[in-house]
Amino acid sequence: MSDWARPGSPGAAVSRERVLGRVRAAIGRAQGAERDVAAEYAALPRGYLRAHHDPAEHDIVALFAERAADYRAVVESVTTAALPAAIARVIADRARAGGTGAWFAVPAGLPPGWLSRVADGTPGVRLAGDDPPLSALELDSCAGVVTGCALAIAETGTIVLDHGPGQGRRALTLVPDFHLVVVRHDQVAADLPDALAGLDPALPQTLISGPSATSDIELVRVEGVHGPRTLHVLIATADCQG
Amino acid sequence: MSMPTYLGMPAFPEAAAEALANPQLRRNLAHATGTIRTKRAAAVAELTDWDELRAAAKAIKDHTLANLDHYLLQLEEKVTAAGGQVHWADGAAEANAIVASLTRAAGTDTVVKVKSMATQETGLNEALAAEGITAIETDLAELIVQLGRDRPSHILVPAIHRNRAEIREIFRREMPDAPAGLTDDPAELAAAARSHLRRAFLSATVGVSGANFAIAETGSLVVLESEGNGRMCLTLPETLISVVGIEKLLPSWRDLEVFLALLPRSSTAERMNPYISTWTGVRPGDGPRAFHLVLLDNGRTTALADKIGRQALRCIKCSACLNVCPVYERVGGHAYGSPYPGPIGAILTPQLRGMSSAADQALPYASTLCGACYDVCPVAINIPEALVHLRSLAVDSRRHARFQTDFPAERLALGAVAWTLRGRRRLAFAQRAASASRKLFGASGSAAWTRRLPLLGGWTRTRNLPVPPPESFRAWWARTRQDDASPDSPPEIAPGLPSPGTAPRQTGSGTADE
Ligand code: SF4
DSSP: OOGGGSTTSHHHHHHHHHHHHHHHHHHTOOTTOOOOHHHHHHTSOOOSOSOSSOTTTSOHHHHHHHHHHHTTOEEEEEETTTHHHHHHHHHHHHHHHHOTTOEEEEOTTOOTTTTTTHHHHSTTOEEEEOSSOOOHHHHHHSSEEEEOOSEEETTTTEEEEOOOTTTOOGGGGTSSSEEEEEEEGGGEESSHHHHHHTSOTTSOEEEEOSSOEEOTTTTOOEEOSSSOSEEEEEEEEOGGGO | OOOOOOTTOOOHHHHHHHHHTOHHHHHHHHHHHHHHHHHHHHHHHTOTTHHHHHHHHHHHHHHHHHTHHHHHHHHHHHHHHTTOEEEEESSHHHHHHHHHHHHHHTTOSEEEEOOOHHHHHHTHHHHHHHTTOEEEEOSHHHHHHHHTTOOOOSSSOTTTTOOHHHHHHHHHHHOTTOOTTOOSOHHHHHHHHHHHHHHHHHHOSEEEEOOSEEETTTTEEEEEESSSHHHHHHHSSSEEEEEEEGGGEESOGGGHHHHHHHHHHHHTOOSSOSEEEEEESOBTTBSOSEEEEEEEOTTHHHHHHSTTGGGGGGOOOOOHHHHTOHHHHHHOSGGGOSSSOHHHHHHHHHHHHOSOSHHHHHGGGSOOOOOHHHHHOTTOOOHHHHHHHHHHHHHHHHHTSTTTTSOOHHHHHHHHHHHHHHOHHHHHHHHHHHHHHHHHHTTTOOOGGGGGSTTTGGGOTTSOOOOOOSSOHHHHHHHHOTTTOOTTSOOOOOTTSOOTTTOOOOOSSOOTTO
């Protein structure tokens, strides 16, 4: 290893001090000089809106559905009671498309009941847990993955995974070509500020807005490059809303 | 400070002249920048508080830069606490050496890369190749550029200068596993790239990335992307190395509420780009087992020391300024001779690389100072102000250079470009002359006598003039700017450019390229 690459080596320490020294010289601060960075930060202007659609005036779950669909995710709303049947139907359709032997990856911690109807819809369909962890090659050969999410953002049509229970580690929702994700109506935040405040930065976060896409060739949008080419969103509405 | 200049890189005027002579390039560029401009305007108009978001972004970045030592130390502490390792790189060579030795230590000679401006700036791929390490670019456009042995020409759409037929040819020639009968349908081309890269992703042990933001308060890194190749590189390898410029810091996680509202709309004209990944150190059982953050200076502290130039460090690389720039739209990204093209490149590159080369002294002149870039910039960088400031520095640095008696050819040339843009009669004359040369010399000719033309000579003293484009700048201006300007009122020209009356006579020797 070269000297630079070893933290704590003389070379590395020299670079660190040199860069920090140049930063301090450039901004005209002596090391350790008194300043109240926190107070300066707190005084920064933040005249922007906390939400572009006020939840008191707008149906933000409907807004989320509309905006997620804008980016060509498949979006359906179902009642919470009808959710297991809907999951079974989506998996059955996908399994048929995937041919015989189609199997689906399932993270630990999915709410009990979500997958209770799968066997009725598609006899013989296999659900594989991720413990011990599936290899990347195995994930590449599965027909899809079913997860929940941490929350969703209405304004941008975004789903956020924090890879906690029911969501799986990051590779699980990345390598398979099909991702079925369930969003509960009470998980939808109006806009970025509320959503970010509800996330724990210590966890890895993945914000998903539609399926993977590229516009690199003549700016023609093509859905599906390396991430799942199909993103299917089931929004579980409150039962009383029908 | 070093940023490798592109091999054989001509200074802006010459490169611009070559680009101007490429009608395919001009068509691709005009189509692309026009399309993005329109979409972006709609995405921005959707947010009624755009101005407030922009003001907040500017204030947050300025505050961060003014307290950069504080935030860098905080970031280092948090990343380390979360199980990452922080390295500091003075310049490009150090950053590249760190990546190379970490790759070696991981026991591999291949890395998968997600598009990163910082590693383009340091010339990482070439440096790794010299050490026997292969870097695989995984962004579709970067792959097109890499397979075409080409240079990126746009921050956001690096292969913007290639059309679908050209891309199909590159894939058929350079991609051994490209399907037989591959057509030029973008969906088919994307699918070919998907299967081509999948094996590399699934077997990768080292991933290399940049980052859009680094959060000091939490030690979190943030990457925005569209294709999922970023997630692959950030998630599947055992070792992740992120090379991040020291200007990428934000104080708090909360600040993302501002920048995630501004960046996708301003760059891809989307409410949100398909994927954003954030991670903090390493997470057992999920993703890489080792995380290395390489903090890169490479000239940034020089820019930081300049009160006017410093604002370039607010840049979030959205590329909106490229798409509104009449000079960029005309000449494309390659002419700037830097990974950072367009208006931002014209103020950032000379500051990062220093103003010692003729090419970098010329860059601040690659503009008409029309101000469109300032208007669209989501972090309110006053690019025209910085350009004028850097022009004065370029003049100063020339005065101190050893060839001080020789008038800088690039400056004269760009002055001439601007002067040509300004004056209707001069422009008409130059074009008549140029298209006459085209008629005289045919499709592949070059015209030695154009060296004597008062305007074009400055561009071409060390090279023969490429065949003038079938469509002249003025005609293009008239065609594409009918709504906002008549052909007779080209953009404002800044004071300080050589005026025709004061431009010294050209002499036959001493261009800076020689
Ligand atoms: S200078 Fe402003 S508009 Fe240009 S790329 Fe940077 S942030 Fe975007």
